[in-house]
Amino acid sequence: MIEREQVLHVARLSRLKLSEEEVAALEHELSSILDHVDRLTEIDVEGVEPTSHVVPLENVLRDDLPRPSLDRDRALEGAPDPHDGAFRVPSPQAEA
Amino acid sequence: MSSEQELEAVIGLEIHVQLSTRTKMFCGCELSFGDRANVHTCPICLAHPGVLPVPNRTAIEYALLIAAALECEVAPRSIFHRKNYFYPDSPKAYQISQYDVPIAGAGRLGDVRIHRAHLEEDAAKMVHVGHHRGRIQGSDDSLVDFNRGGTPLVEIVTEPDLRSGAQVREWGQLLRATIRQLGVSDVNMEEGSLRCDANVSVRPVGSDEFGTKTEMKNMNSFRFIERGIEAEVARQKELIASGGQVVQETLHFDPATGELHSLRSKEEAHDYRYMPEPDLVPVVPTRQMLDAAAAALPELPAERSQRYREELGVSEGAALKLSFDLEWAEFFEGVIAHHPEIEPRAAANWVTGEFAAELRKQGDQALGETVVTPDSLGALVRLVGSKRISHSSAKAVLAEMVADGADPLEVVEERGLEQISDSGELEKIVAQAIDENPAPAEQVRSGNEKAIGALVGAVMKATQGRADGGEVTRLLRRDLGL
Incomplete structure (x- = not known):
C-alpha cells in the first residue's frame, strides 16, 4: 500500500506539483502497480543470482579519443532561455 | 561541569x-x-x-x-x-x-x-x-x-x-x-x-x-x-x-x-x-x-619517504618534502648519484633547505628553471662536508651558482673562501676577538654563555666567514676558561 505521505514525498523528489485529486488518484494507482509487481515475489528465486543485466556482455568500453562536440548554438537550440552561451534556469536555491 | x-x-x-x-x-x-x-x-x-x-x-x-x-x-x-x-x-x-x-x-x-x-x-x-x-x-x-x-x-x-x-x-x-x-x-x-x-x-x-x-x-x-x-x-x-x-x-x-x-x-x-x-x-x-x-605503479611518496629515512638516514622533514614532489626527489637522487661520498642526509638538507630557499629568493624559480645541476650542488655539499669551506661561505657560493650557474670550486678559489685550516692562524684571530670585545668576553667568563655569539660573530667577520663555526666556538670556550 502506498500512503498519501509517500506520494507527496516522491512528488517532491520529482519536483512535481500535484492537485488534491491527483494525489488521491496516484495513491490508488501507485498501490495497484506495486501490488502487480509484487506478484514477482511469489516466484522461488532460491539460488538465482541477482540480475542487473539480461545481456551476457561485459567490458563494453571505448578508447579515450575525442570526437567533435556540438556547435554551441546547436547545443543551446532546445534551451527555453539561453543566455550568454549558457542554459539559463531559475535558481534552484530560490525554491522553497 | x-x-x-x-x-x-x-x-x-x-x-x-x-x-x-x-x-x-x-x-x-x-x-x-x-x-x-x-x-x-x-x-x-x-x-x-x-x-x-x-x-x-x-x-x-x-x-x-x-x-x-x-x-x-x-x-x-x-x-x-x-x-x-x-x-x-x-x-x-x-x-x-x-x-x-x-x-x-x-x-x-x-x-x-x-x-x-x-x-x-x-x-x-x-x-x-x-x-x-x-x-x-x-x-x-x-x-x-x-x-x-x-x-x-x-x-x-x-x-x-x-x-x-x-x-x-x-x-x-x-x-x-x-x-x-x-x-x-x-x-x-x-x-x-x-x-x-x-x-x-x-x-x-x-x-x-x-x-x-x-x-x-x-x-x-x-x-x-x-x-x-x-x-x-x-x-x-x-x-x-x-x-x-x-x-x-x-x-x-x-x-x-x-x-x-x-x-x-x-x-x-x-x-x-x-x-x-x-x-x-x-x-x-x-x-x-x-x-x-x-606494472605502471611508480614508487609512491609513502614508500619513498620511508626509504630515504631508513636506508639513507635522511631527516624526516627533508624526506617528506622530497618524496611529495618527484622533481625534487629526482634532483636529490642526482646529487647523491654524482657524489656517492657525501652524506645523503646532508645532501637532502641542502636540497630542501638552502637551495630551495635560494631559488625562492632569486625570482621564485621553479626547480625546472634553475641552471644549477645536481652534480654542481653535490660538489658544493662535498666542499662543506670535507670542511674546505664553512657553511656561511657555502651559502655565498650557492647564491652565485643559482644566479649564473657558476662552478662552486671556481668560486671558492677566485674569492679565496677556503676555510682557515691553520689552527695557529685561527687561534690568533680568536685571541684578537676576545681582546677587542672585552664586554661580551667578561659576560661569558662570568657564566653568561649566550654572550659567546657576539665573539663568534666577530671572528666570522674577521675571517669573512672562512672559519669553521664549531672550531671557533671550541677555541673561544677554551680561551675563556669554560
Whole structure:
C-alpha cells in the first residue's frame, strides 16, 4: 500500500506539483502497480543470482579519443532561455 | 561541569578526483578547463533522448591504478548505478555512479584505511546570477555550463580514522602527492580537480561509538580544511560540554572570517533511489588490466619517504618534502648519484633547505628553471662536508651558482673562501676577538654563555666567514676558561 505521505514525498523528489485529486488518484494507482509487481515475489528465486543485466556482455568500453562536440548554438537550440552561451534556469536555491 | 569527559574528534573524508583523461566518462567530448561555456557538449552529456553512454577505457584503467596505489581490493565484477536527483547540473536527472559494487573496496594509505573508491561522472557547473525580467527579488537565475558535466571522477572514501585537522591536512597532502605521481589527475584543489568533504563528529576518548556527524563541503585547500575542521571540532566539543547536542547538517567554512555556516538542509536529499544502470554492462577487470596497473605503479611518496629515512638516514622533514614532489626527489637522487661520498642526509638538507630557499629568493624559480645541476650542488655539499669551506661561505657560493650557474670550486678559489685550516692562524684571530670585545668576553667568563655569539660573530667577520663555526666556538670556550 502506498500512503498519501509517500506520494507527496516522491512528488517532491520529482519536483512535481500535484492537485488534491491527483494525489488521491496516484495513491490508488501507485498501490495497484506495486501490488502487480509484487506478484514477482511469489516466484522461488532460491539460488538465482541477482540480475542487473539480461545481456551476457561485459567490458563494453571505448578508447579515450575525442570526437567533435556540438556547435554551441546547436547545443543551446532546445534551451527555453539561453543566455550568454549558457542554459539559463531559475535558481534552484530560490525554491522553497 | 563535573562529569566532563575528554572528547576526541572522529573524521572521515570523501575525496573526489577528476581524472585527466582526454575525453569525458561516457562520451567523446574533450575535457577542458577555462574554455567558453558549453563548447564541449554532445547529445550524450546533454542527455538527449535515446542516447547511450559508453565508458572510457582509460578512466577505468586510471581507477585501477588508484586502486593499486591505495592497496584496495579490486572487485572482480562491478556495475554502475543511477543516483537519482533533480537539479539543473544533472541533465539526465540522475548521475551515473557506483553503489553497492564499486570498482575498488577496502584499502589503505599510510595510517588511514580506505573504505572504497568508485567511478562516477562530474556534474555541470552552475553560476548563480541575479534576477532578470522583473522576476521578484530572491528568485534568481543560474547559468549552467555543461563543459564539466560528464568528466570522469574517482570518489575515494576513507574509514573514520582521522583524529585532527592537522592529521587531515598531512594525510590529504600525502594522498594528493600519491595521485599526482600516478599521473591520473592534476589534483589541483583551486581548479576543483581534487575536492574534499569531511565528516566530523566527536566522542568520549576510548568510546567505540560515533557521535552525530556534520559534513563539511568542498573546501579548496588543505590549510582551509585543517582550520575548518579545528573550528568544527571545537564547536562540537563546546556544545556537548555545555549539555547540548550536535545536529546533523552540512556546513561551509569561510576561511576569511573563520566562521562556519549551515547550508540550507535539503531534508530529502539523501533519497537517491539507486538503481542498476541498464545502459551499461558490468566492468570485469581482466588479468591484463590488473597487471598493467601493477606494472605502471611508480614508487609512491609513502614508500619513498620511508626509504630515504631508513636506508639513507635522511631527516624526516627533508624526506617528506622530497618524496611529495618527484622533481625534487629526482634532483636529490642526482646529487647523491654524482657524489656517492657525501652524506645523503646532508645532501637532502641542502636540497630542501638552502637551495630551495635560494631559488625562492632569486625570482621564485621553479626547480625546472634553475641552471644549477645536481652534480654542481653535490660538489658544493662535498666542499662543506670535507670542511674546505664553512657553511656561511657555502651559502655565498650557492647564491652565485643559482644566479649564473657558476662552478662552486671556481668560486671558492677566485674569492679565496677556503676555510682557515691553520689552527695557529685561527687561534690568533680568536685571541684578537676576545681582546677587542672585552664586554661580551667578561659576560661569558662570568657564566653568561649566550654572550659567546657576539665573539663568534666577530671572528666570522674577521675571517669573512672562512672559519669553521664549531672550531671557533671550541677555541673561544677554551680561551675563556669554560
